[in-house]
Amino acid sequence: MVMSIMSQNVNESEEKLLNMILGEIPSSRVAMICDHDGNILWNSIRDNTTSYLTMDETKESLKRSIES
DSSP states (O other), X not given: OEEEEEESSOOHHHHHHHHHHHHXXXXXXEEEEEOTTOOEEEEEEETTXXXXXXXXXXXXXXXXXXXX
16 A cells, blocks of 8 residues: 655564554554654655655745644
């Protein structure tokens, strides 16, 4: 159902949580875990879905959100 795109130091329960979010919330396209600096630790995207943003745009968006 979901495909992991990026992973770094995330445990099995965190991965399960992201996949549950994508599985239970039909309108969700992407689920991710990031640190306080905006570094993406885990990113899952729903199968047959393309992201509206490039990875660089996503990182920049996360950093702006953290700073606000």
